[in-house]
Amino acid sequence: MFGKKKTKPQIDKDQLELIENAQKRIKQKKRLYVHFVIFLIGAIFLIVANTVLGIGKNITPLGKEWFLYAILIWLFLFIYHLFNVFITHKFMGKAWEKEQLEKLVSKQQDRINKLKEGLLKEETLIAKSEAFKDTNIKNSNLTIIVAAAENNAIGKGNKLIWHLSDDLKRFKVLTSGHHIIMGRKTFESFPKPLPNRIHIVITRQKNYEVPTGVIVVNNLQDAIDAAKSDSQPFIIGGGEIYKQALTFASKIELTRVHHSFEADTFFPEIDNTIWKETANTFHTKDAEHDYEFSFITYERK
Incomplete structure (x- = not known):
């Protein structure tokens, strides 16, 4: 009659941060892909508009068709976008990498300390066992x-x-x-x-x-x-x-x-x-x- 309450799985802070960064990265790549597609379509449209439809046929700055300059400017903007996605705003920045490295080192150190504690306990037990055995023999x-x-x-x-x-x-x-x-x-x-x-x-x-x-x-x-x-x-x-x-x-x-x-x-x-x-x-x-x-x-x- 009464259903059991479903417990939501807990996600720690590091996992949540990793998921958010992954989602952000996906959005960045999608925008870059859309920009690239629009750039290709736009470049073709400018070429057709000038050469086929004759739009701005008489505009030839420095003896070159105007659509060449428009395409070059747009290409520059696309390269800037590309640089911004893969270089300026990397998926994991240096600060984040440093923080994760410190966390990893800390976790490994904790594991090492636990192993040391386990070994010390084991050595103590062995020493006590040997001492007990020697005492029994001497007695x-x-x-x-x-x-x-x-x-x-x-x-x-x-x-x-x-x-x-x-x-x-x-x-x-x-x-x-x-x-x-x-x-x-x-x-x-x-x-x-x-x-x-x-x-x-x-x-x-x-x-x-x-x-x-x-x-x-x-x-x-x-x-x-x-x-x-x-x-x-x-x-x-x-x-x-x-x-x-x-x-x-x-x-x-x-x-x-x-x-x-x-x-x-x-x-x-x-x-x-x-x-x-x-x-x-x-x-x-x-x-x-x-x-x-x-x-x-x-x-x-």
């Missing part, structure tokens, strides 16, 4: 466990350089019931997976085959994420994994073997400005231990 009670010589040697040819039974017992006691994170070579140095522990192997190899129950990941962060249910996951090697883990670990359980060895794998230097020693137990060499060693615990300051 995961990640523990490095390692046996290293006085020169930080930890292995050669993917094998241990020494055999210390108390060190192996300590390793078993500390890591049992926990996730142990290691590189591929460290994992391959075991005859079989260690009992009562969940193994997480870091490797870039695709389709790396492991026994049932062993977890394979591509990087350290994924390994830590896979062990997030564990209150104290352990990093057990090798050298490159230790180096990466130092950034995230909250504790180091170090067996310091008081001797120097030739090796091809080394543990990074412990920075005393970052780590503080909280426990140190010394063991002398005996029948079962060829070298003196110490169990040292470091915690992040």
Whole structure:
């Protein structure tokens, strides 16, 4: 019964100005076209009037027929009209072009500013996400466990350089019931997976085959994420994994073997400005231990 009120489309000021200029331009061209047609007809009429009808036949200023001067004067007026349309009153004057350029630059600047704002927001979100991820990793009670010589040697040819039974017992006691994170070579140095522990192997190899129950990941962060249910996951090697883990670990359980060895794998230097020693137990060499060693615990300051 009641019809909906039709809303008229809104035309902004710039569009309205463009339409008005276009209409003005059409009128200018129409007038010029009419002038041209009248000029042609008028010129023909003047020629016929003089040569056929004999009008003003005796009028010959400077020895030329009068209609030639009339046509030349009219031609001058037409050229003036033509100049006025295409040169003097152009469709878009310089002032209008300048104004439109300024508006265009302003709009583009607004778009650039909006893009910058979007990028800043995205960067902030990424930074917060990374910070949150790093915080979670650092708060995961990640523990490095390692046996290293006085020169930080930890292995050669993917094998241990020494055999210390108390060190192996300590390793078993500390890591049992926990996730142990290691590189591929460290994992391959075991005859079989260690009992009562969940193994997480870091490797870039695709389709790396492991026994049932062993977890394979591509990087350290994924390994830590896979062990997030564990209150104290352990990093057990090798050298490159230790180096990466130092950034995230909250504790180091170090067996310091008081001797120097030739090796091809080394543990990074412990920075005393970052780590503080909280426990140190010394063991002398005996029948079962060829070298003196110490169990040292470091915690992040």
